[in-house]
Amino acid sequence: MGSLRHSLLRTGCSGFGPGKVILLGEHAVVYGRAAVAGPLSRGVLARGVPASRCSLALPPSLKGPGRGVLAQAFARAAKACGEPGVRVSLEGDLPVSVGLGSSAAVSVACARVLLAASGRQPTFGRVARVALQMEREFHGTPSGIDHTASAQGRLIYFRRRGGAGALVRPLQSPRPLKLLVALAGERGPTRLWVGALRERVRRWPRRYGRLMDEVGRLADEGAGAIESGDLEALGDVMNVNQGLLSAMQLSSPPIEEMVQRLRSMGALGAKLTGAGGGGGAVIGLFLEPERVVAKLARLGIRCLGSQLGGPVVL
Ligand code: MEV
Numbered sequence: 001m002g003s004l005r006h007s008l009l010r011t012g013c014s015g016f017g018p019g020k021v022i023l024l025g026e027h028a029v030v031y032g033r034a035a036v037a038g039p040l041s042r043g044v045l046a047r048g049v050p051a052s053r054c055s056l057a058l059p060p061s062l063k064g065p066g067r068g069v070l071a072q073a074f075a076r077a078a079k080a081c082g083e084p085g086v087r088v089s090l091e092g093d094l095p096v097s098v099g100l101g102s103s104a105a106v107s108v109a110c111a112r113v114l115l116a117a118s119g120r121q122p123t124f125g126r127v128a129r130v131a132l133q134m135e136r137e138f139h140g141t142p143s144g145i146d147h148t149a150s151a152q153g154r155l156i157y158f159r160r161r162g163g164a165g166a167l168v169r170p171l172q173s174p175r176p177l178k179l180l181v182a183l184a185g186e187r188g189p190t191r192l193w194v195g196a197l198r199e200r201v202r203r204w205p206r207r208y209g210r211l212m213d214e215v216g217r218l219a220d221e222g223a224g225a226i227e228s229g230d231l232e233a234l235g236d237v238m239n240v241n242q243g244l245l246s247a248m249q250l251s252s253p254p255i256e257e258m259v260q261r262l263r264s265m266g267a268l269g270a271k272l273t274g275a276g277g278g279g280g281a282v283i284g285l286f287l288e289p290e291r292v293v294a295k296l297a298r299l300g301i302r303c304l305g306s307q308l309g310g311p312v313v314l
Contacts, residue, residue: 012050015112015122017131018043019094020101020149021179021273021283021308023234024241025219027197027250029143029160033216036171036223037145038155038308040100040181044092046109048117051087054078056110059090070106073137077110077130084117095302098183099190099274099281104146107134111151127151140191155309157223159216173309174229180262180289182296182303185254185279193277197248208248215244226309235268235285242271250276258282265292 018039025035056074058067074088088110096102111130115122131147144166145158155177157169201208218237225233242259245251251259255272262270262284270284286292289305296303 012048013113013116014045014047015109015116016043016045017105017108017110017112017150018153019105020146021181021281021306022099022145022149023155023179023273023283023308024222024237025158025215026145026272026274026276027194027245027248028212028215028219029145029158030141030194031201031212032160033212034157034159034219034223035143035145036155036157036219036226037149038177039149039153040094040304040306042092042094042100042304042306043150044090044094044102044105044109046088046090046106046113048086048088048113051085053085054081054083054114054117055087057087057089069138073103073107073134074110076133076137077107077114080130080133081111081114081118081120084114084119086113086117088113095183095281097189098187098279099272099276100181101146101150101274103138104131104135104150107131107138107147108150110134124151138190139194155226157219171223171226171309173226174311175231176310177226177231177234177308178286178289179306179308180267180284180286180292180296180303181273181306182258182262182282182284182301183280184258184282185252187275187278187280190275193250193275197250200249211244211248215241218244231268231285231287238269238271238283238285239263242269245272245276252276252278254279255282262292265295 023036029035108131111127112122128151135142135147155171159167222237259270267284273281273283293305
């Protein structure tokens, strides 16, 4: 029995999964194009206590079919870890089902606890493999960017390769890269929007292929802008990406309204993040988002600021 498992049996253990934002390239990443994503400071904490069997305490706030899906997802991850004797509970401060990677955060947090409980070091590779089992239950055929960004816990360039593999490269920003995340309107499940786009791609592969190619190029340009500290160029790339997401019918009036609002408040760039659709999270790149966060909060808009990369300013 490993020392990790010994210590769990004595004291229990915990694992954190941060939420994520996709800065550039959502949806096109499903089709093998590049994307850029990073972790949020908010996320999900999983706590494990020793138990006679492996189980998850379903959050009482989770209603409807989501309960069964979470139970199934956990069962898959538990099986992948040999069903260690641990009772897992979840807590968190991340808005759910708005494009901020709540399912990936749950998956990564659970994977960390299950691996520790089974006596294995929760290395990045192991956490990612177990979390992917859960993400497949939540989303069907995810690109993998959400749980990878959460498991890595740092800004990454990501490109899916054939099979389940992916190219993952950490991105260093010489300047503080600060975002404002604002919530706009209601949103359906990710798989709905991914499925609707898949249908259009199937019918008109060449037209959508051209759009995807351009989104992939934008992700490459954005990664270059991040690494050279050119936040103005990064903002412009984000704006153009938003235009292409809109062309792919993944935007909506509440999203467009929030995008325009953030730009008018000084955002260098603004776009939807995640699956988009009817509503959900919109991100704005700001040099100093704190003042705008306070202003929007006073208007009753749910929002938060987060530093995604670069030197931490104390
Ligand atoms: C969802 O956060 C991101 C999408 O690109 C889906 C995926 O990558 O699996 C829309």
